[in-house]
Amino acid sequence: MTRKQVHLAAHFPGVNNTTVWTDPRSGSQIDFDSFVHLARTAERGRFDFFFLAEGLRLRELKGRIHDLDVVGRPEALTVLSALAAVTDRLGLAGTVNATFNEPYELARRLSTLDHLSEGRAAWNVVTTSDAFTGENFRRGGYLDRADRYRRAAEFVQLARQLWDSWQPDAIAADPGTGTFVRPGAIATVEHRGTHFTVEGRFTLPHSPQGHPVIIQAGDSDDGREFAAAHADVIFTPHGKLEDGRRFYADVKRRLAGYGRRPNQLKIMPGVTFALGDTEEEAAHNAAAIRRLQVGPQTALAFLEQVWGRDMSAYDPDGPLPDVDPDPSEGVSQGRVPIKDRAAVAAKWRALAAEKGLTIRELVIEVTGRQTFVGTPETVARLIDEHVQADAADGFILVPHLTPGGLDEFVDRVVPLLQERGVFRTDYAGTTLRDHLELA
Numbered sequence: 005m006t007r008k009q010v011h012l013a014a015h016f017p018g019v020n021n022t023t024v025w026t027d028p029r030s031g032s033q034i035d036f037d038s039f040v041h042l043a044r045t046a047e048r049g050r051f052d053f054f055f056l057a058e059g060l061r062l063r064e065l066k067g068r069i070h071d072l073d074v075v076g077r078p079e080a081l082t083v084l085s086a087l088a089a090v091t092d093r094l095g096l097a098g099t100v101n102a103t104f105n106e107p108y109e110l111a112r113r114l115s116t117l118d119h120l121s122e123g124r125a126a127w128n129v130v131t132t133s134d135a136f137t138g139e140n141f142r143r144g145g146y147l148d149r150a151d152r153y154r155r156a157a158e159f160v161q162l163a164r165q166l167w168d169s170w171q172p173d174a175i176a177a178d179p180g181t182g183t184f185v186r187p188g189a190i191a192t193v194e195h196r197g198t199h200f201t202v203e204g205r206f207t208l209p210h211s212p213q214g215h216p217v218i219i220q221a222g223d224s225d226d227g228r229e230f231a232a233a234h235a236d237v238i239f240t241p242h243g244k245l246e247d248g249r250r251f252y253a254d255v256k257r258r259l260a261g262y263g264r265r266p267n268q269l270k271i272m273p274g275v276t277f278a279l280g281d282t283e284e285e286a287a288h289n290a291a292a293i294r295r296l297q298v299g300p301q302t303a304l305a306f307l308e309q310v311w312g313r314d315m316s317a318y319d320p321d322g323p324l325p326d327v328d329p330d331p332s333e334g335v336s337q338g339r340v341p342i343k344d345r346a347a348v349a350a351k352w353r354a355l356a357a358e359k360g361l362t363i364r365e366l367v368i369e370v371t372g373r374q375t376f377v378g379t380p381e382t383v384a385r386l387i388d389e390h391v392q393a394d395a396a397d398g399f400i401l402v403p404h405l406t407p408g409g410l411d412e413f414v415d416r417v418v419p420l421l422q423e424r425g426v427f428r429t430d431y432a433g434t435t436l437r438d439h440l441e442l443a
């Protein structure tokens with residue numbers, strides 16, 4: 005039996021606590037050089053695509069900005085358009101919200117990126133999880149979850165209608181008169197739906213991919229259903245083996261309901277990694293990275309999200325607070341809310357008491373750890389095993405350093421995946437759909 009091929013993507017380090025910025029090698033989150041370095045590294049490693057997240061409002065806790073948000077969050081499609089000029093084959097994926105944009109305009113921007121990059125554009129469709137972000141927009145836009153996904157579905161269908169409205173051969177060359185439009189080759193789009201009314205002709209010819217690749221990130225039942233109906237790729241947090249297999253089976257099973265085949269939707273969990281020359285060194289590196297990821301302020305910020313109180317007077321290297329969480333709502337803005345904070349606090353207290361953990365040690369313990377830890381051989385084997393076991397079709401790697409966080413992976417792990425025969429040694433096609441085997 006042939007082995008499944010692994011798909012890899014590079015997440016530009018985000019503005020959350022997986023990014024370490026106290027490391028002397030840590031660079032800017034917004035300088036073009038940082039984007040170029042990571043994108044070129046991913047392309048050197050023959051990755052499927054480069055990925056940018058989106059943040060539309062600085063997150064707050066009780067009115068105070070915290071976290072890495074202050075390093076800035078540029079607009080994805082602008083950055084990707086610039087990257088199109090300095091890369092050749094790498095897919096360029098941008099997160100853009102479907103709740104706060106308009107289909108005609110966004111379809112144009114995505115089609116433009118697909119033209120500029122000769123077929124490498126992807127759109128990660130997100131819907132937002134909070135009203136706080138919506139306050140930045142005229143629409144004031146907070147729909148409930150089901151309506152947000154209904155809007156997103158209508159949005160994607162309408163965007164596809166616009167992209168399809170020019171026949172691929174709409175423009176013809178004539179030696180005498182130059183170019184001309186074949187009669188009837190550009191359709192007028194007429195759409196009257198619940199969320200949008202659009203009537204008019206699209207301004208751009210059919211793009212190299214026809215439809216830019218659609219990615220979905222969101223975990224609810226509505227989100228999974230949306231992905232099964234409309235997405236080419238899912239970006240999911242389910243990166244562990246058993247959890248991943250459950251998620252994979254669940255989503256692939258939904259595809260049949262939309263007349264789609266399992267290989268038309270690629271499942272790519274976001275994962276982290278830590279490497280070393282020996283297993284011990286890798287474990288040591290992983291622990292050291294975790295301590296840098298959860299510095300003293302970050303530890304207190306995490307605690308504040310659960311307790312809903314100002315924790316700045318507490319010692320991060322001391323015990324947990326003996327006060328109870330503030331039960332009032334809405335303390336943490338712009339983040340996925342923590343359900344039942346009192347129960348979380350009780351669980352954390354019990355864990356800290358059992359293991360004798362300080363605030364910082366506790367936060368390190370409960371905020372996850374690197375997915376793949378080991379020598380390059382171990383990490384290559386684990387990635388291959390996850391993919392062959394149908395826990396994933398590949399991974400979106402989230403490095404902990406900007407911009408050099410992928411260098412070692414590309415230099416040391418990628419060649420081993422290639423030796424195993426599960427990862428390309430060169431791009432076979434030119435478009436992102438080719439790389440993802442979606443065409």
Ligand SMILES: Cc1cc2nc3c(=O)[nH]c(=O)nc-3n(C[C@H](O)[C@H](O)[C@H](O)COP(=O)(O)O)c2cc1C
Nearest residue numbers: 057058099130131132133221222223224227239240
């Ligand atoms: C892995 C992952 C990555 C996400 N990245 C972003 C992002 O960059 N920007 C954003 O606004 N929302 C992001 N989201 C939020 C989701 O798109 C979605 O709006 C939110 O999870 C609510 O949908 P749900 O209820 O289906 O999970 C992400 C979600 C997941 C699971």
